[in-house]
Amino acid sequence: MVDVYLFSGFLGSGKTTLLKHMIQQMKKEGLKPAVFMNELGKLNFDSEEVEGGVPLKELLEGCICCTGSEKSEAQIQTLLAEEDFDVLLIETTGAAHPVEALDAIFSPLFAEQLHFKGIVTVADSKRWFDRNSLSPQVRSLFLEQVRHGDLILANKMDLLTEAEQGQAIYEIQSLNPSAQIIQTVQSKVPFQALKRMTVSGKSETVGAPLAKLNLGTKVLEFARPVNRETFEQWLRDLPETVYRIKGYVPLEGDKYPHSFQYAYGMAQWLPEFMSMKPQVVIIGEEIQQVELP
Numbered sequence: 001m002v003d004v005y006l007f008s009g010f011l012g013s014g015k016t017t018l019l020k021h022m023i024q025q026m027k028k029e030g031l032k033p034a035v036f037m038n039e040l041g042k043l044n045f046d047s048e049e050v051e052g053g054v055p056l057k058e059l060l061e062g063c064i065c066c067t068g069s070e071k072s073e074a075q076i077q078t079l080l081a082e083e084d085f086d087v088l089l090i091e092t093t094g095a096a097h098p099v100e101a102l103d104a105i106f107s108p109l110f111a112e113q114l115h116f117k118g119i120v121t122v123a124d125s126k127r128w129f130d131r132n133s134l135s136p137q138v139r140s141l142f143l144e145q146v147r148h149g150d151l152i153l154a155n156k157m158d159l160l161t162e163a164e165q166g167q168a169i170y171e172i173q174s175l176n177p178s179a180q181i182i183q184t185v186q187s188k189v190p191f192q193a194l195k196r197m198t199v200s201g202k203s204e205t206v207g208a209p210l211a212k213l214n215l216g217t218k219v220l221e222f223a224r225p226v227n228r229e230t231f232e233q234w235l236r237d238l239p240e241t242v243y244r245i246k247g248y249v250p251l252e253g254d255k256y257p258h259s260f261q262y263a264y265g266m267a268q269w270l271p272e273f274m275s276m277k278p279q280v281v282i283i284g285e286e287i288q289q290v291e292l293p
């Protein structure tokens with residue numbers, strides 16, 4: 001049987017960071033992990049981050065949950081048929097309800113092959129305090145992801161004061177009393193903690209259906225390199241309903257576009273050593289008007 005772990009958590013909370021960290025630890029233990037990823041946008045930015053040699057399938061632009069579950073089943077079936085692995089890590093889009101995402105795993109097709117270990121929810125602790133500024137639908141999704149975690153990583157602890165850390169843990173535990181909560185920075189958690197996880201059973205009871213989400217994605221292509229300050233000012237001026245940006249940004253004077261991430265008002269630039277297509281995907285609500293500077 002293949003052990004299956006489902007990674008849930010809001011946009012930009014640290015799921016891909018956790019995925020990379022887990023793959024390394026599993027390999028050290030002699031395990032062969034495979035990855036199934038679900039991206040909300042058209043770009044496979046996250047899958048480019050998974051190291052080579054790890055079997056990977058991805059579902060772009062669809063949702064692993066509900067309507068997308070048939071496609072997901074087919075992808076997982078192909079993985080099982082074509083690849084040799086003993087752990088399957090599933091990263092859902094930050095816009096997925098974790099329980100709906102379970103649909104694909106609990107397909108009768110895989111009953112003999114997959115052993116579901118549980119939902120790991122990566123919670124963005126900084127965003128936790130500002131959850132009330134999210135629209136009601138998005139806030140509800142954010143809370144559902146925490147409510148359904150079997151193991152919760154209270155991530156981004158480096159961005160909180162000690163008092164806030166305590167408060168975040170207390171409040172998260174009140175929302176989900178049966179989950180184990182671990183405080184993390186950069187989603188660093190020992191694989192042992194995931195192995196010990198026990199499924200609470202609440203995963204099987206889907207809560208009240210979520211109101212329809214208005215989350216959308218938009219791909220923006222750069223026609224020419226941008227000035228870094230102009231771009232950063234543009235970021236500061238973005239509406240609060242832009243939750244996530246990722247992709248490659250060409251900066252004036254630099255040879256290759258930089259790998260770029262933005263989550264919750266914070267930007268991260270990384271050098272890129274190949275010429276990646278200069279484009280970013282933005283994820284949020286009411287983003288149709290957003291254009292590049």
Ligand SMILES: Nc1nc2c(ncn2[C@@H]2O[C@H](COP(=O)(O)OP(=O)(O)OP(=O)(O)O)[C@@H](O)[C@H]2O)c(=O)[nH]1
Nearest residue numbers: 011012013014015016017094155156185186261268
């Ligand atoms: N300060 C801080 N930043 C973090 C931490 N963990 C992750 N990040 C950063 O947060 C950003 C998003 O991390 P990812 O792991 O890509 O998040 P994700 O949940 O996979 O994002 P989506 O796939 O878009 O939902 C990146 O810039 C990370 O470097 C943390 O503990 N502290």
